[in-house]
Amino acid sequence: MKVIVCLLGLLLLAGQSLSAQEIPTVDAIYEPNIRTVLLVPLLGNDPADPALSLNPPVINLAENVSLQLSFDDLTADYRPYRAKLLHCNADWQRSVLNDIEFTFEYNDYPIQDYQLSNGTKVPYYHYRFPVPKVKLPGNYLLVVYNERNPAQVLFTRRFSTYQTKVGISPNVQFSSGPQKRFTDQQVDFDLSYRGYPLIAPQDELKVVIRQNYRDDRVVTGLRPTNVRAFDNLLEYRLFDLKNTFPGGNEYRFFDIRTVISPASFIDRLDRRQERTLAYVLPDAPRSTGAYVLTDDFNGQYVIDQLETHNGSTQADYITTVFTLRSQELPGAEVYVNGAFNLWKLNDRNRMTYSPERGGYVAQIPLKQGVYNYTYSVKGIAPPVARSGMSIDGNEALVEGNYSATENDYEIFVYHRPPASRADQLVGYRKVGVNKRK
Structure with missing residues (x-):
């Protein structure tokens, strides 16, 4: 889909200053200390249900369902944030509507609900923000920025609201x-x-x-x-x-809800004083051979802490080590991909080749929970061009494609x-x- 891409190459720098017209209308995090950005619909009777993150941020205006934003600031220092909404057309380009045409109140909201992490090796502030209701069905971009420097955008997240007319x-x-x-x-x-x-x-x-x-x-x-x-x-x-x-293929997964003992698909744990490392069982390519049925979250993840079930403030950040057994691919860049990185292929999830480990390795700090992931390759064997799709890396090279x-x-x-x-x-x-x- 078309997006505004002004200065996109520079936006990977932390805290890039942008005007409203220059903000790319995509899911993106521009501040490296901002992690675990979740925008979920509050369905059911338990707003703290970890499984809510498995639902997309798409809600019916006719129903009494709201959206909740949450994120962590790993600086462990309180920083005041504010949020605003941008209205977009079907192609996710900014519309010409004025704020008063799609919001019920002044379009500048303080984020006032925050807590300090409790009992974690990696300290952080956890923020929550109930997304205000909007007047019109359509596409929206939620923009979070620094209150002390309004031009400094920290991250953006897309969401949609609809009315059933067809x-x-x-x-x-x-x-x-x-x-x-x-x-x-x-x-x-x-x-x-x-x-x-x-x-x-x-x-x-x-x-x-x-x-x-x-x-x-x-x-x-x-x-x-x-x-x-x-x-x-x-x-x-x-x-x-x-x-x-x-x-595609069923997504790979692992469980780091506990650090007392290795859980599903965790090979071993290294409990250091300043952080804990979790080594995911080494993976191998699945692009050849028969399709194997497994259950997954279709690429999503769930934040939870097994002992307390309070993932918001008591889940620690675990340095998760991924290994893909493979010969070195000359000219290729290999990534661990998933919703945890907003499906972006960047420095945060790029792997490096390790002759000692016999494959590609990446270390990514992830909050405790259950994660889906996949592997993607850039630089060789580009993905087959498909109408309307902006496929960046080639997942089929490692994972394969199966209609089942x-x-x-x-x-x-x-x-x-x-x-x-x-x-x-x-x-x-x-x-x-x-x-x-």
Whole structure:
């Protein structure tokens, strides 16, 4: 998807100063001491439920569900933060709306809920912020900045709100392309706009499909293959395979909720005075051979501390050591990837080759919990170009692609009503494929 990319190469510097028009409308962290940024919908009766982080930040305005932001500051010094909202169109570019058109109050919010970590080797401040309700359905960017220096943006997170004006009937299956039948998944669907006035439905609606809540796994620009005007129905059965996604593989996972003894897929623990190291069991490539069924979180992670179940302030930061058994790949850059790094391939998750370990190694400080991850390669064998997708690294080189993989898909439907100056999210549906029973 298109984003504002002004000064993007410089934004990896901590605390980069930006004006409102220069803020890239992407999920990003610009301050290295800011970690574990979670934006979750508060579903159910327990706002502290760790599993809430497995849900995407997409909420229905008609329901009594709010979003909560949380993050940690590893400087362990209190710093005052503030937040503001930016409204975006379907392509995640800034809209022309004024703040008063989509907010109920002044668009500048103090973040006042904070706690100091308790009993951890790595001290930090834990912040929470209830995201204010908005007036309009659509895309938003939550911007958190330094109160003492408003031009200093610390991080940004995307979220969406919707109103159900059109119905979505999805059908996810193996790709209809003979050569991709065993590697790709195809998302067909119907859109029903009965009761919602559209003059030219085949042109007015913008459809976006996203895989596993990843903004680098997105397809846009789809047009209906059949318009059933009398039934107020649009059919999307694309023969050019633009609505297909690489199936990928089930995500790898490990459990560092406790440091008393090694948990699932942890080889050993090294408890030092200033920090604890957890060595994940060495991995090997899975791109050849048969598909193996395993349960996963589709790339997400859960923060929790096993002994106290208070992951917010009592979960420690564990230096997690990853090892990928492989020969050195000349000219290649290998990364550990996952939602824990917002699906970015950067210095925080880059691996280095270690002849002593017989593969690629990375050390990443992670808050205690259960994590999904995958491996991605840049520099050699670039990923196959796919319509509308901004795939950076090649995951298939290590992980493989299988159409039998269990994945989640989201379908977003946008419309700009007459006399409106911005796109609104008028339909949303989440659907899983190959779900386990």
